[in-house]
Amino acid sequence: MKLQQLRLEQIRQFRDPLLLGDLQPGINLIHGPNESGKSTLVRAIRAAFFERHRSKSVEDLRPWGDSAAVPTVELAFEHNQRSWRLTKSFLQRKRCDLVVDGTSYSGDEAEEKLAALLGYQLPQKGASKEQHWGVPGLLWVEQGTGQDIERAVEHAGDHLKSALNNLVGEVASSGGDEVIQEIEQQRGELLTGTGKPRGEYLQLEKDQQQLQEEIAVLDDRIRQYQEQVDRLGRLTDEYEKARRERPWDQALRNLERARERYRQVEVLQQQQARDKEALQYVQQSLALLRQNQEQLQSQNRKLQQREADLQKARQQLAREEARAEPLQTAVEQARAVYDAAGKALERARQQEARQRLVQDIARLQAQHQSLSLSLEKAGEFQRKLDEARKQKQQNRIDGGTVQQLRKTRRELDEETIRSRAIATRLSWELDPGKSLRLNGQQISEQGEERLLEDSTLSIPGFGSLGITPGGEDLARARRSLQRLEQRLSDELAALGVASLEEAEQRLVRFQEADRQLNHLEDLLKSVAPNGIDRLTSEYDDTGIELEKRRVEQAGLPSTPGPEAETAPGKTEAESTVRHAEAALTNAEDARTRHEKSVLTARQDCDNARREWQQLKDELEGTERQQQLQQLAGELAAAEQRKAGLEGTLQERDHEIQRTRPDLIRLDIERYQRAAETQQQAQQNRERELRDIRVRLEAWGAEGLEEQRNDKAAELEHHHRRYQELHRRARALDLLLNLLTEKRQALTRRLQAPLQKHLDHYLSVLFPDATLEVDENLMPGRFTRGNELGQMSELSFGAREQMGLISRLAYADLLLEAGRPTLIILDDTLVHSDMGRLEGMKRILFDAARRHQILLFTCHPEHWQDLGVEPRDLEALKGQTVSG
Amino acid sequence: MAGLAQRAFGNGIVPVPSARGPDLNRDAITIKIAREVNRLPRFLHTADWQMGRSFSRFEAEDSAALTEARFEVIERLARLALEENCDAILVAGDVFDAQTVSDRTIRRVFNATRAFAGPWVMLPGNHDAALAESVWSRARRLNAVPDNVHLALEPGLTVLSDQGLAILSAPLTQRHTYRDLTEPFDALETPPDLLRIGLAHGSVEGVLPEEVDATNPIAPDRAERANLDYLALGDWHGTKQINPRTWYSGTPEPERFRNNDAGYGLIVDIEGPGGLPAVTLHETARYRWYQWRETLAVPSDLDGLLERIEGLRESSVLDIRLEGSITLADDQRLTEALSVAEARFRCIACDRTRLQLTPTEDDIASIQADGYLGEVIEELRARQEGDRAETARDALALLAELLRNRSEVAR
Structure with a gap:
């Protein structure tokens, strides 16, 4: 396809017609600064193809403020040696005219014809959107979208695939994908993505397990039931046998015999106990008699003792009486000493009183004289005082x-x-x-x-x-x-x-x-100091005192003799008296104690003699002798009785020992227990029988085995269904794998031509890199040396470059399939460095040998070495206006 | 049927053909009128009812019908006895399949005996042994046992003077026993004017196939040694004569594919004590069980198979296992034929896992398996030779069906 010329009029800033003619089959580099109209040009081309002429969604084409505008695009191009001329105007005059080699088409027909040629869809209504753009969406790159290729490829997918099918010449299986989907869906009903059972299949697995558990429970109960039945059988036999044979009867008979024997032994034991009691009594009275005898014999010894005591008391008394004389003498001597000391003390006291009086008189005389002198002086001073006062x-x-x-x-x-x-x-x-x-x-x-x-x-x-x-x-x-x-x-x-x-x-x-x-x-x-009157009274008082002492002195006995001069002092005399008094008290105490001792000794002596006399009288009486004789007789009788009893007891004890009452008692216990145990066992059997019967009745009514059979049947049904599903799942799995595998192989065959073109361009930019195309013909895995990843993970610049390379590869593919290819690049590769840009230029130059490329840019300097003459949009505008 | 009968009764005993099929008692009243008052004793010998058994290998509906048929066969036996002027019915063990069947099953079994008001003698077998607690004691507790039904729960004699029969019973009182319970018959005295009829359950030694349990043995010459006029046996599910006086009646209603000589009741006539018994077989089965193992090689093999299926009577339980190979078209034909048969028969199962699918060019064209789908079909076809042949076969069938549906929708 070769675009030859493009004319637009009344579109955005191009109010005046703009003619872009003389377009070259290879690269056409159109440049101009920002807002010079590059994007408008691109938009005009897109509108000419994509937008329906009667669309109301092309307001953006209208020059600003021009309500009467008729935006018009005229295109002339050549494809497969046929020339196409398209004139399309919008808004005020909605028209579409197409002339192909002289044949005219108009309106929708013209538009459909163009869409079929280039491989895109027209919108049912409204503006054309990305999903309608098909192949041009892939080859016409808008500014800044060069890196986004996934959606463009997706929208162009069917066109690309049909182109590939043409190339490879292979039938891609009619509806193979639908079959895969169907199988996938059927498999999905049984298996999860990872191949685990789900839905009914999974439920069956669970149900089976549940049933198996229930059956196990039932089996267990049936086993218990059967055990109980067996137990019932054995028990019934045992019970019947015991009922017939009554094994406890023998035990009861034995028990009765043992009891009889034990009763006999008990009689003997009672007799024995009675005799033992009698023996004990005899022994006690014997002991008492002996005690009496002993007592009587002890009285004689006591009499002798008392006689000795009496002798001793007498001797004691004599000794005490002998000590009286010297004690009396000592008391008298002590008293004489005491009296002498008392007199000496008296004298010492008198002497002392006399001396004290002499001293008092001398002191009082001196005082009396001094007061008299003061009284005289005071009288004189008083007189002078009166004169001075006058x-x-x-x-x-x-x-x-x-x-x-x-x-x-x-x-x-x-x-x-x-x-x-x-x-x-x-x-x-x-x-x-x-x-x-x-x-x-x-x-x-x-x-x-x-x-x-x-x-x-x-x-x-x-x-x-x-x-x-x-x-x-x-x-x-x-x-x-x-x-x-x-x-x-x-x-x-x-x-x-x-x-x-x-x-x-x-x-x-x-x-x-x-x-x-x-x-x-x-x-x-x-x-x-206290006045003359006071002085006068003191003087008088002293005088009286003096006179009193003189009288006292005169009253004392006359001065004692010269021995008084040498007599001891009063203090010494007092000490002597105290010593004398103590000695006297001692002596008197000793004498008093002795007197008491004498009295005691005498008393003792009297008592001893009285007791001795009393006992002596008693022992020598006749009653006493009779008592002794009687005692001896009683003792002999008791001894005899005792011997008799002991003999009997021993004999009977032997008799009891021979019959072993302990063993008889054990026998009784044994027989009793045996009878009880056997009866108890029978009762237990009876009870257990009853219990088992009740239990079995209840369990039997449940129809356990029938239940179990039903469950087993259910389990088998489930299992059968499970096996069916299992087989189906395996079959679906296998089928899906095979289908997918085959389909992938087919896809790989289909991808080969595209991959070839991609490799061609890629080797220019990255000699060692590979970019794989996935089953949807989408560029996917990128490898370069050790790098490995998806294209979407590359940098922006690299993605843009890869995007352009991919688009060129698609263009090559379409060209090979005889489809028209026009490549429009609006300011592309602006993110590429100079090195990469150099590589991309080589690629573009290479691609331009096969495809017409319109390259719009505002950086003509980047593209100087592209080997084409750049066309300046500003200059074009001028030309058109002038033309 | 003919082949079957020959196989089953190769010993010369020919079953009485039953022109009316399972519905035996339509003319019961006329037969009853024809009955003589003073005639020789005649009784019906049956066994192995196995009541309470369920049929797990079939779908619930079929299973229920088969279970129901077992109740019906009791009623049928009762009517047969009535029609044939039998004096008594002897059941030689395994009336019940288990001890703990439901109360309902117990009641229904005894209810089903009502049509025949004469004496029934029922013997416990290994499945319903007379244990301390058994299905029999339960039945008695439930008051389900009619007066005319005698339960021979203990070894010994049941004297039916009016009928001229003295029944010597050897019931199982344990689940298994290793001694011959019929031995006491030798010493058991019976009134001289009554027939001595033995009733036992077990394996006659040295006669039955090896695989049968060696438990509950019965001496083959027991009838002779115990001077029995007839020894009625149970346990073997097919009708089988051991000697002129010793018979297994077999189960009256088949319940498995093996032992296909089942489905009869024996009517025994003896001309007084010491007389040889005359045994006639009366068909009682409602359902006949068939198990076919076929190999398909050429298309006509399938035609033959389909014809045979078509020839079967409706009350059939059919189990087919196919081997060999089949085209997709024939496979579909087979599927359709089975689908029709399913609606006709009580039960039909067909195992095709060993039947390889070999799609022809026409097959592939007709299901429009173009492109890689064709490759997949070829691959699957080849894989049927490998180790996971079954899966490959299933996958191929699935794919073929899917494609067939698609092409049909397309048309």
């Missing part, structure tokens, strides 16, 4: 007032001096014997007077001169002087003195008297 009374004056007086006088003096200074001075020098009168007073010779007041100077003879001192100060000084003079006279009058000097003298005398008074009071206090 003096003080006479000169009493107030110190403060004298002070005030002194001050007033000083102020008056100061004021007088000041007034003199300012007073009008009147001096005079009169001729001898002439006088004048001033203010009535006569003045003569020379003198000076200070005048403060209006004065009158009378000059005899002449009359009088009045002098008036001038100035205000003078008047004030004159008034002040008068006031001070007045105050001084008042204060003097108050003190009762004539002058200040007199006041001063009186004050000195007053103060002197006061000091004297204080001094005297202190002196008086030193001799009579």
